[in-house]
Amino acid sequence: MSPQIEILVAGGGIGGLAAALATARAGHRVRLFERAPAFSEVGAGIQISPNVVRVLQAWGLQDGLQAVAAFPDALQVRSALSGRTLGRLRLAGRAEALYGAPYATIHRADLHQLLLQAVQAQPEVSLHLNSPVTLAEAETDGVALLTPQKKRIEGDVLVGADGLWSAVRQALLGVQPPRVTGHLAFRAMLPQTHLPAALRSTCVTAWLGPDLHVVVYPVRGGHWLNVVAIVHGEVEGDLAQWDHGNNASQLLAVLSDCCSPLQDLVRAVPEWRLWALCDRPPLARPEDMAQGRVALLGDAAHPMRPYLAQGAGMAIEDAHALCRALDQQAIDLPTRLRRYALNRWQRCARVQARAERNGRVFHATGPVQWGRDAAMALLGERLLDVPWLYAGDPLNPLPDA
Numbered sequence: 001m002s003p004q005i006e007i008l009v010a011g012g013g014i015g016g017l018a019a020a021l022a023t024a025r026a027g028h029r030v031r032l033f034e035r036a037p038a039f040s041e042v043g044a045g046i047q048i049s050p051n052v053v054r055v056l057q058a059w060g061l062q063d064g065l066q067a068v069a070a071f072p073d074a075l076q077v078r079s080a081l082s083g084r085t086l087g088r089l090r091l092a093g094r095a096e097a098l099y100g101a102p103y104a105t106i107h108r109a110d111l112h113q114l115l116l117q118a119v120q121a122q123p124e125v126s127l128h129l130n131s132p133v134t135l136a137e138a139e140t141d142g143v144a145l146l147t148p149q150k151k152r153i154e155g156d157v158l159v160g161a162d163g164l165w166s167a168v169r170q171a172l173l174g175v176q177p178p179r180v181t182g183h184l185a186f187r188a189m190l191p192q193t194h195l196p197a198a199l200r201s202t203c204v205t206a207w208l209g210p211d212l213h214v215v216v217y218p219v220r221g222g223h224w225l226n227v228v229a230i231v232h233g234e235v236e237g238d239l240a241q242w243d244h245g246n247n248a249s250q251l252l253a254v255l256s257d258c259c260s261p262l263q264d265l266v267r268a269v270p271e272w273r274l275w276a277l278c279d280r281p282p283l284a285r286p287e288d289m290a291q292g293r294v295a296l297l298g299d300a301a302h303p304m305r306p307y308l309a310q311g312a313g314m315a316i317e318d319a320h321a322l323c324r325a326l327d328q329q330a331i332d333l334p335t336r337l338r339r340y341a342l343n344r345w346q347r348c349a350r351v352q353a354r355a356e357r358n359g360r361v362f363h364a365t366g367p368v369q370w371g372r373d374a375a376m377a378l379l380g381e382r383l384l385d386v387p388w389l390y391a392g393d394p395l396n397p398l399p400d401a
Contacts, residue, residue, distance in 0.1 A: 003329065004124075005028045005029070005156045005326060006028070006029050006155040006156045007020075007029065007156065007157050008133075008158045009033065009158075009161055010145070010166075010167070011033075011034065011161035011162035011300070012033075012034030012036070012039050013041070013112070013163060014111060014312050015163075015298030015315030015316075016032055016161035016162070016297075017032075017112065017115035017119050018161075018298075018315060018316045018318075018320075019161055019322060019323075020032050020119050020122075020125050021118050021125075022059065023323050023326060024119065024122035024124050024125045026326070027124070028326065029125075030122075030124060032126070032127050032128065033128045033153075034127070034128065034129050034130075035131065036129065036130075037130050038129060039116055040109070041108045042109070042273065044107075045106065045108065045217060045219045045228070046105070046106060046111065047103070047104070047105050047204065048069070048111070048312065048316075049103055049313060049389065050095050050098075050101040050102065050390045050391075051101075051313065051389060051391070051393075052313035053101035053103070054099075054100055055317060060118070061114060061118060064117070064118075065106070067221075068111075068113075068114065069106040069219070070202075070217070070219050070220065070222040071104055071105075072092070072103060072204045072218060073202050073203050074089060074092070074204070075088070075103075075205075075206070076203050076206070077206045078205060079209070079259070080208055080213065080262055081209055081210075083261055086208070086376040087376035087383060087384055089380070089385055091103040095390070099391055105204065105217045105218060105219050106219055107219045107224065107226070108312070110220065132148060132167070133153065134167050135160075135171035136152065138158065138172075139292075139293075142155065143155055143156070143157065143293045157293050157295065157333060157337065158293060159295050159296075159297055159322065160172070160294065160300045160301075161297045162300055163299045164178055164278060164299045165178070166299070166300035168294065168296065169296055169300045169301070172296065173288065178279065179281065180276060181276075181277045181279055182232055182233070183232060183233075183276075183277045183305070184230065184231050184234070184235060184274060184276055184277070185229070185230050185274070185277055186229040186230075186231070186248075186273070187226075187228045188227045188271060188273070189219065189224055189227070190225060190227075190269060191225075192218070192222070192223060192225050193223075194268070195225065195265075195268055196268070198261070199225075199261070201217065201218060202218055202222060203217070204217040205217070207258075207262050208364075208372075209255075210363065211231065212231045212363060213362040213363060214227065214230075214265075214266075215228050216265065227265065227266075227269060228306075229251055229266065230306075232363070234276065235274065235275070244273065244274045247272065251266055251272065252267070279304055279305050280302065280303050280352075282348075282349035282350075282352040282353045283302050283345045283348055286338065286341035287341070288302075288345065289340070289341035289348075290338055291337075292337070293337065294337070295337045295340055295341070298311075298314065298315030298318055299311065299315065301318070301348070302348040302349070302351075304355045304356075305355045305359050307356070307359045308351055308354050308355040308389070314347075317347075318348075321343050321344050322337075322340050324340075325339045325340035325343065351389065354389075
């Protein structure tokens with residue numbers, strides 16, 4: 001176990017809790033600051049592929065994950081227009097055999113709660129709610145945060161896990177507004193028993209259509225169904241707000257040419273949340289993830305489109321890699337954080353770029369759409385599997401600084 005480091009974490013979402021858990025398990029002292037009055041997550045599902053499940057298992061969370069997640073049988077891709085199956089990838093059993101861990105789907109709040117409970121069990125972690133902080137100072141011998149009450153908080157390392165609109169990122173890299181993608185996400189979650197039998201599912205299903213796609217999968221042990229529909233468009237108002245209440249009328253209008261099963265599913269959902277998707281261009285250098293004694297993690301570093309289902313996963317991988325870098329006792333802390341960034345930025349940039357490309361493929365029209373469908377029918381599993389991602393290991397030896 002390395003000598004104890006005083007770690008300050010800004011942000012209490014999945015990334016911040018993951019960073020707190022990983023570093024506290026390594027014996028470091030952690031103080032986490034969350035601006036909200038309570039730890040919470042909105043009702044949305046996320047997919048956690050084997051590369052992420054392996055990290056959660058390494059943190060001792062296998063039993064907790066097993067209790068709250070679902071483990072889909074397969075990933076299937078269907079045409080939103082005709083309803084026919086374009087391709088299929090078996091998940092159950094296959095993921096464990098190839099990648100050492102299952103493919104899971106989970107309610108975002110359940111994953112957040114699982115991490116929170118694990119963090120609360122760590123004696124070296126203190127959690128502070130109602131505590132927005134800004135970076136006051138980052139020197140060679142430490143970092144300092146400032147609260148709205150002008151209280152100064154000092155530590156050895158600062159981890160900015162404060163999301164898309166990160167104040168830590170702004171202090172480190174300057175004002176760089178997120179990129180508005182022009183895509184809207186309608187999200188909903190409901191018990192499967194509220195649906196007709198024909199609409200219930202044990203699979204991840206992606207319905208692909210012109211300028212839209214819909215993804216459906218089970219969560220909460222398979223008892224609930226998560227639905228997300230992504231279409232082209234803009235919303236009015238503050239983009240920093242996570243969601244906006246909405247009904248299905250706009251979505252049904254967009255889906256008017258789609259097959260009946262898909263329209264039936266949308267009509268069966270009683271309530272939707274809507275928000276505009278934002279991201280940033282793929283990381284271009286390690287300095288975009290760490291400088292001096294300050295490191296960025298998750299959406300603060302590399303917000304991405306959800307078309308590879310890796311946003312939360314990359315934050316969890318970041319946390320594991322950060323912990324490993326901090327354990328390199330023979331070098332100073334700024335160099336350890338640089339090694340963290342060197343170990344992460346290219347993988348995260350590749351995921352960002354692949355997610356953006358997937359969006360274009362999912363929403364293709366005309367000849368590109370026809371070519372996509374033909375390739376899917378011919379290659380199936382080969383196109384849907386992502387070995388470089390699922391077999392990727394955030395615990396690989398760190399490169400030299």
